[in-house]
Amino acid sequence: xxxxxxxxxxxxxxxxxxxxxxxxxxxxxxxxxxxxxxxxxxxxxxxxxxxxxxxxxxxxxxxxxxxxxxxxxxxxxxxxxxxxxxxxxxxxxxxxxxxxxxxxxxxxxxxxxxxxxxxxxxxxxxxxxxxxxxxxxxxxxxxxxxxxxxxxxxxxxxxxxxxxxxxxxxxxxxxxxxxxxxxxxxxxxxxxxxxxxxxxxxxxxxxxxxxxxxxxxxxxxxxxxxxxxxxxxxxxxxxxxxxxxxxxxxxxxxxxxxxxxxxxxxxxxxxxxxxxxxxxxxxxxxxxxxxxxxxxxxxxxxxxxxxxxxxxxxxxxxxxxxxxxxxxxxxxxxxxxxxxxxxxxxxxxxxxxxxxxxxxxxxxxxxxxxxxxxxxxxxxxxxxxxxxxxxxxxxxxxxxxxxxxxxxxxxxxxxxxxxxxxxxxxxxxxxxxxxxxxxxxxxxxxxxxxxxxxxxxxxxxxxxxxxxxxxxx
Ligand SMILES: Cc1cc2nc3c(=O)[nH]c(=O)nc-3n(C[C@H](O)[C@H](O)[C@H](O)COP(=O)(O)OP(=O)(O)OC[C@H]3O[C@@H](n4cnc5c(N)ncnc54)[C@H](O)[C@@H]3O)c2cc1C
Numbered sequence: 001x002x003x004x005x006x007x008x009x010x011x012x013x014x015x016x017x018x019x020x021x022x023x024x025x026x027x028x029x030x031x032x033x034x035x036x037x038x039x040x041x042x043x044x045x046x047x048x049x050x051x052x053x054x055x056x057x058x059x060x061x062x063x064x065x066x067x068x069x070x071x072x073x074x075x076x077x078x079x080x081x082x083x084x085x086x087x088x089x090x091x092x093x094x095x096x097x098x099x100x101x102x103x104x105x106x107x108x109x110x111x112x113x114x115x116x117x118x119x120x121x122x123x124x125x126x127x128x129x130x131x132x133x134x135x136x137x138x139x140x141x142x143x144x145x146x147x148x149x150x151x152x153x154x155x156x157x158x159x160x161x162x163x164x165x166x167x168x169x170x171x172x173x174x175x176x177x178x179x180x181x182x183x184x185x186x187x188x189x190x191x192x193x194x195x196x197x198x199x200x201x202x203x204x205x206x207x208x209x210x211x212x213x214x215x216x217x218x219x220x221x222x223x224x225x226x227x228x229x230x231x232x233x234x235x236x237x238x239x240x241x242x243x244x245x246x247x248x249x250x251x252x253x254x255x256x257x258x259x260x261x262x263x264x265x266x267x268x269x270x271x272x273x274x275x276x277x278x279x280x281x282x283x284x285x286x287x288x289x290x291x292x293x294x295x296x297x298x299x300x301x302x303x304x305x306x307x308x309x310x311x312x313x314x315x316x317x318x319x320x321x322x323x324x325x326x327x328x329x330x331x332x333x334x335x336x337x338x339x340x341x342x343x344x345x346x347x348x349x350x351x352x353x354x355x356x357x358x359x360x361x362x363x364x365x366x367x368x369x370x371x372x373x374x375x376x377x378x379x380x381x382x383x384x385x386x387x388x389x390x391x392x393x394x395x396x397x398x399x400x401x402x403x404x405x406x407x408x409x410x411x412x413x414x415x416x417x418x419x420x421x422x423x424x425x426x427x428x429x430x431x432x433x434x435x436x437x438x439x440x441x442x443x444x445x446x447x448x449x450x451x452x453x454x455x456x457x458x459x460x461x462x463x464x465x466x467x468x469x470x471x472x473x
Pocket of ligand 1: 445
C-alpha cells in the first residue's frame with residue numbers, strides 16, 4: 001500500500017462487498033465503487049494533486065522515509081491541531097467534497113486510551129502505529145452500531161448482535177459478532193478500526209471492546225449504500241466530477257463471528273476505558289466536522305453570490321441579508337474550529353492534544369442547527385431554477401444547447417455559463433443535497449450528544465458565584 005498502485009492491488013483481496021444486491025469481486029473496476037479508491041488515492045497518495053498540494057497535505061516520516069498524509073500525525077499541541085484544522089478545511093475546498101478523516105480521528109483516540117488499559121495494550125497500539133507509518137494503509141472508522149431499540153441499553157436488546165460484542169475468547173484472540181452501520185469508505189479501506197458507540201456500564205463488559213482488523217478478514221460482510229450518479233459527471237466539468245461521482249458511500253459492516261487476534265485488540269472488557277474512547281473519538285471527530293463544514297459552507301457563499309450576480313439581484317436588500325446569513329454560517333464555524341484548536345486540552349498520560357470540548361460542541365451544534373436556514377438563504381436567492389434547469393444530456397445536444405444559451409442568459413452572463421452553475425446547484429442542493437442534509441444533521445453524531453455535553457461540561461461556577469455575590473450585596 002506504499003504507492004497508489006499497491007493500494008489498488010491491495011483491494012483485490014477477496015473482501016466481501018455487496019452493491020445493490022450483487023457481490024462485487026473487484027471494487028477497483030466497479031462502475032460506481034471504483035470512485036472511492038480514486039478519491040482515497042488522492043487523499044492518501046496524492047494522486048492528481050499539484051506539488052504544492054502534496055507539500056501542504058503530506059509529510060515524510062522521519063523514521064521510515066514513507067510519505068504519509070498529515071492526517072496520520074498524532075496531534076501533540078495546539079499547533080498540531082491547527083494544522084489538522086487547516087488540512088481538513090483546505091482539502092475540502094480543493095476537492096469540492098467533505099474530508100472527514102474518521103480513521104485518524106479514531107486512531108488518535110485509540111492510541112490515547114490504550115495507555116489507560118496498561119502496558120500490554122499500549123504496546124499493541126504502538127505495534128499498529130509502526131505498521132501504519134511503514135505501510136500507509138487506509139483506515140475506516142466504525143463506531144456506530146445498528147442499535148436496535150434505542151430505548152434499551154446494549155445488554156437489554158433482544159438480539160445481542162445489535163451492538164458489536166465478544167462471543168468467545170481463545171488463545172488466538174477474541175471472536176466478535178454484531179454490525180456497525182453508516183461506515184464511510186469501509187469497502188475501500190485496508191483496515192477497519194472498531195470502537196464502542198456509547199458509554200458502557202459494568203454489566204456490559206462484552207461490549208466494552210475496541211480492535212483493528214483488515215477489511216478482508218473472514219466473516220466481515222459489507223453492504224454498501226447505493227450512490228447517486230451525477231449529471232455534472234456527464235459534462236466536461238472535470239473539476240466537479242470528484243464531488244458527486246467520485247464521492248464515497250457508506251456501508252453496513254457485519255461481523256459474523258470474526259476472529260480478532262490478540263495483538264489487534266486495543267480495549268477489552270473494560271467499560272470505563274471503552275466509554276473514554278467513545279467520548280475522545282467523538283470529540284476529535286466533531287472538531288473535524290466543524291473544520292470541513294466551515295469549508296463546505298464557503299461553497300454556499302460563493303454559489304449564492306454568483307447566482308445573485310448572474311440574476312442581477314445582488315444589491316437587493318433581502319438578497320444582501322441572505323449573503324450575511326451564509327457568511328455568518330461559514331465564519332462562525334471557522335472561528336469555533338480555530339478556537340477549539342487554540343484552547344486545546346492535553347491528555348496527562350500521553351501528551352496527546354484534544355480539541356477544546358466547549359468550542360467543538362458549540363461549533364458542531366451550530367452547524368447542525370443552522371444548516372437548513374443556510375439552505376433557505378441559497379434557495380431564496382436562486383429561485384426555482386435551483387431545481388428546474390434542463391439536464392446535462394440537453395446541454396450535450398447541440399440544438400438544445402443553443403436554446404439553453406439563449407434562454408437562460410442572465411445579467412452579463414451567457415445562458416450556458418448560468419446553466420452550468422444551476423446544474424451544480426441542483427446537484428449540491430436538490431439531489432446530492434438530500435444526502436447532505438442527513439449528513440449535516442447526523443454525521444459525526446446527532447445534535448443531542450452535543451447538547452448533553454455542553455450542558456454537563458460547561459463550567460457554571462464563576463458566573464453563578466458572581467450573580468450570588470450581587471444578590472448578597
Ligand atoms: C453520511 C454519514 C456518514 C457517516 N459515517 C460514519 C462512519 O464513518 N463511522 C461511524 O461510526 N458512523 C458514521 N456515521 C454515523 C453517525 O455518527 C450517526 O448517524 C449518528 O451518530 C446518529 O446515529 P443514528 O444514525 O444511528 O441515529 P439514531 O441513533 O437512530 O438517532 C435518531 C434520533 O434519535 C435520538 N436518539 C437515539 N437514541 C437515543 C437515546 N438513547 N436517547 C435519546 N435520544 C436518542 C437521536 O439523538 C436522534 O435525534 C455517519 C452518518 C452519516 C449520515
